[in-house]
Amino acid sequence: MKKNEITILGAGLIGSLMAIYLKRQGLDVTVYDKRPDKRKTPYFEGGRSINMALSHRGWKSLEQVGLKDKVLPLAIPMFGRKIHDEHGGTSFIPYGKKEQAIYSISRGKFNQLLAEEAENLGAKFNFEHKCEEVNFPSQEITFSTPEGPFKLQAPVIVGADGAYSALRLSMQKQVRFNYKQEYLTHGYKELTIPATAAGEFAMDPNALHIWPRGKFMLIALPNPDKSFTCTLFLPFEGTKVCFEKITDERDLKSVFSNYFDDAYQLMPDLVDEFFRNPTSALVNVDCYPWVQGESLLIGDASHAMVPFYGQGMNCGFEDCYILNGLIDKLGTNSWDLVFEKFQKTRKRDTDAICQLAMENFIEMRDSVADPKFLLRKKIEAKLHELYPNDWIPLYTMVTFSDISYSEAYAQGKLQEAIMDRVMADPLITENWNKLDYEEIIFQMETAKAV
Numbered sequence: 001m002k003k004n005e006i007t008i009l010g011a012g013l014i015g016s017l018m019a020i021y022l023k024r025q026g027l028d029v030t031v032y033d034k035r036p037d038k039r040k041t042p043y044f045e046g047g048r049s050i051n052m053a054l055s056h057r058g059w060k061s062l063e064q065v066g067l068k069d070k071v072l073p074l075a076i077p078m079f080g081r082k083i084h085d086e087h088g089g090t091s092f093i094p095y096g097k098k099e100q101a102i103y104s105i106s107r108g109k110f111n112q113l114l115a116e117e118a119e120n121l122g123a124k125f126n127f128e129h130k131c132e133e134v135n136f137p138s139q140e141i142t143f144s145t146p147e148g149p150f151k152l153q154a155p156v157i158v159g160a161d162g163a164y165s166a167l168r169l170s171m172q173k174q175v176r177f178n179y180k181q182e183y184l185t186h187g188y189k190e191l192t193i194p195a196t197a198a199g200e201f202a203m204d205p206n207a208l209h210i211w212p213r214g215k216f217m218l219i220a221l222p223n224p225d226k227s228f229t230c231t232l233f234l235p236f237e238g239t240k241v242c243f244e245k246i247t248d249e250r251d252l253k254s255v256f257s258n259y260f261d262d263a264y265q266l267m268p269d270l271v272d273e274f275f276r277n278p279t280s281a282l283v284n285v286d287c288y289p290w291v292q293g294e295s296l297l298i299g300d301a302s303h304a305m306v307p308f309y310g311q312g313m314n315c316g317f318e319d320c321y322i323l324n325g326l327i328d329k330l331g332t333n334s335w336d337l338v339f340e341k342f343q344k345t346r347k348r349d350t351d352a353i354c355q356l357a358m359e360n361f362i363e364m365r366d367s368v369a370d371p372k373f374l375l376r377k378k379i380e381a382k383l384h385e386l387y388p389n390d391w392i393p394l395y396t397m398v399t400f401s402d403i404s405y406s407e408a409y410a411q412g413k414l415q416e417a418i419m420d421r422v423m424a425d426p427l428i429t430e431n432w433n434k435l436d437y438e439e440i441i442f443q444m445e446t447a448k449a450v
C-alpha cells in the first residue's frame with residue numbers, strides 16, 4: 001500500500017482544510033463524505049449552526065495555506081459582546097483591544113470555498129459515501145453509497161467525520177480505547193432576525209449579541225445578507241423555561257415577550273421557524289488514543305466540544321496546522337510516528353479548550369449580566385495595557401493568540417484566583433481606579449513561581 005495515498009473521511013470544515021494542507025505536501029488525497037454534493041443536490045440546511053465565529057487560530061491556518069485574503073471578504077468582524085437586558089437596555093463589552101474582533105462567517109459558503117480550493121489543488125471528492133466501518137489490521141473501509149456497499153483498502157486514513165464519527169466508533173471496538181461523552185442538559189434551536197424593510201441590519205452588525213437570562217440565553221451573529229442567525233439555548237426539560245414547556249404559539253410568544261422582547265419585535269418568522277427547526281443536543285466527547293494503526297482522528301471526531309467559546313472549528317483548524325508542522329519535520333514515510341507525536345502533544349490542549357468551552361457557557365448566560373463582571377473585565381484590560389506580557393486576559397489568550405490552550409487554561413486559573421481576591425474588597429467599585437496594579441502583577445509572578 002502506498003503511504004502517499006491519504007484517505008480523508010468527512011468533507012466538513014476540518015476535512016477540507018486538511019485536504020488542502022496534504023495536497024500542498026504533494027500527497028494523493030481522496031475525501032469521502034456521506035452528504036450529497038451541495039453543488040449538485042442543494043438541500044435544506046436551515047436550523048443547523050449556520051454561522052460561526054472565526055478567530056486567530058483559524059486565521060493563522062488560513063493564512064498559512066494562502067486563503068486569508070479570500071476568506072476575509074466573507075467575514076463580519078464582531079468587536080465585542082452586546083448585552084441585552086430584560087428591559088431592552090444594551091451595553092457593550094469589548095472582546096479585547098479596540099481593533100481585536102472575532103469574525104462571523106457562514107458555515108456553508110466557507111465549507112464550499114475550502115472544498116473547492118482542495119479540489120483545485122487536485123484532491124478528489126466523493127460524496128454520498130457514508131463510512132460504515134473501518135477494519136484496522138487491514139485498513140479496509142466499508143462505505144454505503146446509493147449504488148450499494150463499496151469497500152476500499154486505504155493505507156492512511158484521517159478521520160474528520162465530525163462529532164458522531166464513524167471512524168471513532170470503529171476505534172471504540174478496539175481494546176484499551178477510552179471514550180466518554182457528556183450531553184448537556186441544554187439544547188439549542190436556530191432562529192432568524194431578518195434584515196429590515198429598508199434592507200439594513202436590524203441591530204449593530206459588529207457585535208455578538210447576547211440576551212443572558214441566568215439559566216438560559218439567546219445569542220445572535222450577523223450574516224452578509226444583513227440578517228442575524230440567533231441561537232436559543234434552553235434546558236430540554238425540568239425548569240420554568242425549557243423546550244419541553246414550549247408546545248404551542250402561546251407558550252412561545254409568552255417566553256419571547258417576557259424574556260427577549262426587543263429581539264422578539266424583530267422576529268416576524270419566529271413561530272414558523274421555532275416549530276420547523278430542529279432542537280439539537282450539545283455534547284462533549286473525550287476519547288483517547290486518536291490513533292489506531294495508520295488511522296488518525298482530528299477535529300470534532302476526536303474532541304467535539306460545546307460551542308460556547310466559539311473554538312470548535314478554530315481548534316480543528318489548529319489541529320491541521322500542527323499536523324502539517326509535524327509532517328514538515330518528520331516527513332511522510334513514518335505516519336505512525338507523525339500520528340503518535342500529534343496525539344501526544346495535542347491532547348492536553350484539546351482537553352483544556354473543551355473544559356473552557358463548558359465554563360464559558362456560565363459566563364455568557366449569567367456572569368455578563370453582573371456589573372461586577374464588567375468591572376473585573378475593566379481591571380484586567382487595564383492590567384494588560386500596563387503589563388502586556390505579564391497579564392493577558394484569558395479570553396485574549398484563547399481567542400487572539402496561539403498560546404497553547406493548556407497554557408492559557410493554567411495561566412487563566414492563576415489570574416482568576418488573584419482577581420477573586422481583588423474583587424472580594426467590598427469597596428472595589430469605588431476603589432478600582434486606585435488599585436496597586438504593580439502589586440497585583442507581583443502576586444501573579446509569585447503564584448506562578450510556586
Ligand SMILES: Cc1cc2nc3c(=O)[nH]c(=O)nc-3n(C[C@H](O)[C@H](O)[C@H](O)COP(=O)(O)OP(=O)(O)OC[C@H]3O[C@@H](n4cnc5c(N)ncnc54)[C@H](O)[C@@H]3O)c2cc1C
Nearest residue numbers: 010012013014034052053131162299300310311312313314
Ligand atoms: C451551534 C454551534 C455553533 C458553533 N459555533 C462555532 C463557532 O462560532 N466557532 C467555532 O470555531 N466552532 C463552532 N462550532 C463548532 C464547529 O461547528 C465544529 O467544531 C466544526 O464544524 C468541526 O468540523 P469537522 O470538520 O470536524 O466536523 P463537521 O463540520 O461535522 O464535518 C464532518 C463531515 O463529515 C461528514 N461525515 C460524518 N459522518 C460521516 C461518515 N460516517 N462517513 C462519511 N462522512 C461523514 C459530515 O457529513 C460532515 O461533512 C459550533 C458548533 C455548534 C453545534
Ligand SMILES: NC(=O)C1=CN([C@@H]2O[C@H](COP(=O)(O)OP(=O)(O)OC[C@H]3O[C@@H](n4cnc5c(N)ncnc54)[C@H](OP(=O)(O)O)[C@@H]3O)[C@@H](O)[C@H]2O)C=CC1
Nearest residue numbers: 012048049162163164280281282283284300304305306307
Ligand atoms: N459538540 C456539540 O455539541 C455539537 C457539535 N456539532 C458539530 O457541528 C458541526 C456541524 O453541525 P451540523 O451539521 O449541525 O450537525 P448535525 O446535527 O446535522 O449532525 C451531523 C450528522 O450527525 C449525525 N447525528 C446527529 N446527531 C446524532 C446523534 N445524537 N448520534 C449519532 N449521530 C448523530 C446525523 O447523521 P445521520 O443523518 O446519518 O443520522 C447528522 O446528519 C459538526 O462538527 C458537529 O460535529 C453539532 C451539534 C452539536
Ligand SMILES: Nc1ccccc1C(=O)C[C@H](N)C(=O)O
Nearest residue numbers: 052053081208307308309310360
Ligand atoms: N459562536 C458561538 C456559538 C455559540 C455560543 C457562543 C459562541 C461564541 O462565539 C461566543 C463568544 N466567543 C463569546 O464568548 O462571546
